[in-house]
Amino acid sequence: MYHSWNIRRFLRYTAFDLALILAALLLTHAGKQHFAAVDSTGGVTLPILMYHSVTDMPETDxxxxxxxxxxxxxxxxxxxxKTVSAAELIxxxxxxxxxxxxxxxxxxxxGFYNNMSIALPILExxxxxxxxxxVGVFTDVYAPDAPHNDVYSYLTWDDLRQLQESEHIELGSHTYDMHSNDQRKGCAKLEWESEETYHSILYGDVSLLQSRFQEELQMQPMIFAYPYGFISKESKPVLKECGFRITLTCLEKPNFITRDPSCLYGLSRYNRPGNCSTEQYMSRAISESNR
Known part of the structure; x- marks a missing residue:
């Protein structure tokens, strides 16, 4: 009888241990379903995709x-x-x-008009x-004089006001008038410029667009995209001074987001060219990020 009681106790405790193990496995599985796998620093891999124009025209880069x-x-x-917003990242x-x-x-x-007329409904x-x-000058100068054409028009401030109300869109800065690939090279520091001169030029341009956002939309973006991907280390303090918490480059490599806010400066993106299948593009942009 004593021997039988020991067997029953052994089986009861074994069943209890198995139940604990099963519960732990279920909780781990559930966590993987809802939360990103993180390391000891709280870091997570984030692919960022870069689009420009979405329209019924022959596809280009x-x-x-x-x-x-x-x-x-x-x-x-x-x-x-699952897409994440700039606010969520911060x-x-x-x-x-x-x-x-x-x-x-x-x-x-x-800031093409088709981002609102064509891309937004698909996002929704x-x-x-x-x-x-x-780009500030595109919105201030070019957009008002052009009809709302999906092929070539830019977003007006009225369009941006509508987008501001959408839970699917956040607005960012791409400079006021430094979107060029000529001698200026976007907002990169030129060799002949002193740091003081460069600071004055970049701050003047970027803060102007921040002011226009404030005047028209009563807000200022927290995210900045470097035109053509031209970057320089001297730009970071200027952009921080203008209130930006995230900066985006055109370097095509993975991002690792940690619990350190400084990791959001200089995030890389994969340009989405046309004439390339979704599988080809995603295998590059996502597979590289998950290595």
């Missing part, structure tokens, strides 16, 4: 069709990716909140968000 864009979002949806680096298990960020440069269809970074 900076223009894709609406169908291509829809296929991209369908791919992300089917593979479990909060995460400050120790607040968590990242989804497969975070990804979508960005648009230049898949419940995804994106950042649109505008």
């Amino acid at each position: 900076y223009c894709i069709s609406p169908e291509t864009f829809r296929q991209d979002l369908q791919y992300l949806h089917e593979h479990g990716y 909060a995460y680096t400050e120790g607040n909140g968590s990242m989804p298990s497969k975070p990804i960020m979508l960005t648009f440069d230049d 269809e898949y419940d995804m968000c994106a950042v649109i970074s505008i």
Whole structure:
């Protein structure tokens, strides 16, 4: 009888241990479903995709069709990716909140009207968000004189007011009038410029667009995209002075986001060219980020 009691006690404790192990496995599995895998520093890999124009024209390195864009979002949806906003990234680096298990960020440069007329409805269809970074002079000078044409028009301030109300769009800066690939090389520091001269030029341009945002929309963006990817170390303190918490480059390599807010300066992005299948593009942009 004593022997029988010991066997029953052994079986009871074994069953209890097995139940604890099973519960731990279920909790671990559930965590993987909802939260990003992080290391001891709280870091997580973040691919960032860079779009420009989305319209029914022949595809180029900076223009894709609406169908291509829809296929991209369908791919992300089917593979479990969730878009994150600039605000969510900033909060995460400050120790607040968590990242989804497969975070990804979508960005648009230049501020084309088709970002609102064509891309936004597709974003809404898949419940995804994106950042649109505008060029001030395009909005102030070019947009008012051009009709709302999906092919070549830029966003007006009235358009941006509508976008400001959308939960699927955040607005960013792409400089006021330094979007050039000539002698200026975007907002890079030129060899002949002193740091003082460079600071004055860059601050004057970037703060002007921040002021225009404040005047028109009563807000100032926290995210900045370098024109043509031209960067220089001297730009960082200027951009921080102008209130930017995130800066985007055109370098095509993975990003590792930690609980340190400084990691958000100089984030890399993968340009989305046309004439390339969704599978080809995503295998490069996402596979490289997950290595």
